[in-house]
Amino acid sequence: MNHVVGVGDMKTGCREDMIVTHALGSCLGLMVYDPAAQVGGLLHAMLPLSKINLQKASENPYMFVDTGVPELFRQLYDLGGQKSRMVIRAAGCGQPLGNSEMFKIGERNHTILKKLLWKNNILLEAEDVGGVASRTVYFDISTGQVIISSKGVKREL
């Protein structure tokens, strides 16, 4: 089955599923996979910290990195995933040209992700982050393969 993940959204899948998310700008795309259980999930989080809008965060934890990432792991555990086997990859976190601190939402998303993973002793396997590119991610749960597409060019992550 094909799942499409919107902005501020998360989907999990198993076996033959394919999870896709389009147009990652400064948002974080996080792909977590357990090859033994053959389960995986893709989070498309928009903003780093839920404290900016706690009401929204309680309605939709996937809008924020600090609430979305733990929720993604929790759901994978429910599907039989185990932390020790998880393979984690990240994409997105881009930013516009110039060096305006204010618009470094992508960098802030990335920083919060790193902090969360580090605190939980989890390593990032691979990432394709930063720059001005808009990225689309194809996450194949049957193989765990992640393909990133940008400007019509596809590459494996």
Next chain:
Amino acid sequence: MNQKELNLILDDVKSFPSMPAAALKLLTLLKDENTSNTQIEQILRYEPGLTANILKLTNSAFFGLPKQIGSIRQAILMIGWKKLIQIVLASCVSAIIDKPVQGYDLSPGDLWRHSIAVSVASETLVKELKLSVSEEVFTAALLHDVGKMVLGRYVKEDIALIDGEELQDVPFEQVERSIFGIDHAEIGANILKRWSFPSSMISAVRWHHDPDGAPQTSHLIDVVHVADVLCLMSGIGVGREGLQYRPSPTACERIGLTEALLEKVASQTLQWANELAASLQTDS
């Protein structure tokens, strides 16, 4: 830059679809504080398509009204005539821009969703920053990228040039200018001029990527500029060029924007934009 191509682009602007007459009439009423509900009802009386759209939208989750609205008169009473005129314009604009845009690689509905999101983000910025910006901001934001509909096919033709290594750190509207002698913002402004839109709205469209370049800077331009970058970053209607634009720190300063506020506005925009876009899209 090639003069022949520029002439072709300008010809396309001339043959671009026009705005329905009713929309233009309503637009002139938007600025007039003495506008009466009867005047608006009269204009809409002969526009059954528009009326149907208005009622559908007024009854959408976006407005969260306690009961179903069945007439224009009721709609004006519930949401106010200024909001109602914006809805009429949005409905007309959706018919024009709810199409795929080549070159920028936008799928059907992408530009429409982006435009609605920028409108919602602009209004939220005005509210959060307590700026005195006119009601025009919603419609100006809605139309800021209309020029992409014309320039798209030329962007596609010259994509190899645009993808050149040396242009990758250049803001995209400047890339367009260097290749075509014009950018999508100026083309959009030309379209609005042909539609006889108010000059403040033409300026907002013209300078939305270069708010400091405007002969007269304004909060209206600054707000649309910031809202546009924010929606691109959030991935709402972001095209092939991605985030290849440069936000202006001076524009942010002029409107008193902070990092926290920018993120708050982003968190508020998504849901409303989705609901508003969806309720109008079914009609187009």
